[in-house]
Amino acid sequence: MKVKLFHILTLCTILSTLFASGQDFSSKKKYLAAIREERAEKDIEFATSDKSPIAPADRAAFSGLNYFKPNPSYKIIAKLEIYNNPDTIKMITTTDRRPFYLVFGEAQFKLKNTDYRLTIFRNIDLMVKPGYENYLFLPFTDLTSGAASYGGGRYVDLELKNDGMVEIDFNRAYNPYCVYNKKYSCPIPPEGNFLNTAIKAGEKNFVH
Incomplete structure (x- = not known):
């Protein structure tokens, strides 16, 4: 039995x-x-x-944009540390434009068995517009920047939630518009948002 x-x-x-x-x-x-x-x-x-x-x-x-092959391992959940008294900065861009951004917090996560931290921003003008109340901005560079991906870095759009966590999907990382057309003014990722690893996910460099 x-x-x-x-x-x-x-x-x-x-x-x-x-x-x-x-x-x-x-x-x-x-x-x-x-x-x-x-x-x-x-x-x-x-x-x-x-x-x-x-x-x-x-x-x-x-004929279309170039991408890395989608890889679910680049979709991660990060701990979001929101700053109590966030600074407001003038973001450096590819032109002389200096838009105001809120240094909102820090995303802490593990990728390829290594711990990383990235600063998260909010656009002051955008955050008051309907539909953008929970929008967060993540500009970054990595070891593919200037080679397989655009040298000026890429962006990931994030959504603010109430659980202290944030999803970062690098498969959805995209190029600034100035990659395609020099008439655009694009934020340049701060030096602190460099990832010392190759993020082989998202959009590749655009070849004209």
């Missing part, structure tokens, strides 16, 4: 593990499909929209 019970429990454990693995596979598949769909939609927008950063004269030759 005890042997039979043991076999039943073992079978239940195996089935439970297989079920969990199946759920993980399904979730990963949906996530990767969502990333690919977002990228396809962005290509269409850049090729056809009046709001595209691609100059009208260059749109006919535009």
Whole structure:
């Protein structure tokens, strides 16, 4: 009887593990499909929209953006330390424009078994606009900057929540608009937001 019970429990454990693995596979598949769909939609927008950063004269030759292959390991949950008395700074940009940003807090996370910290910002003008109440801005550079990705760094949009955590999805890292068109003025990531690792995720450098 005890042997039979043991076999039943073992079978239940195996089935439970297989079920969990199946759920993980399904979730990963949906996530990767969502990333690919977002990228396809962005290509269409850049090729056809009046709001595209691609100059009208260059749109006919535009064949799409370049990306690293989506990798779920670059989607991470970070601890968000919100500063009690945040400073307001004039963000350095690619032009002489100096927009005001709030130094909102610090994201603390582990990636490739290494601990990292990145400063999170909020655009003073943008944060008071409807729909942007929870918008956070993460500019960064890494070991791919200037090679596989744009030398001036990339951005990740974040959402403020009430649980003290923030999701950072580097698969959604994107280039500043000045990469495509020099008429744009783009924030330059601060030196402290350099990641001493290759973030092989998100958008690659744009070749004109």
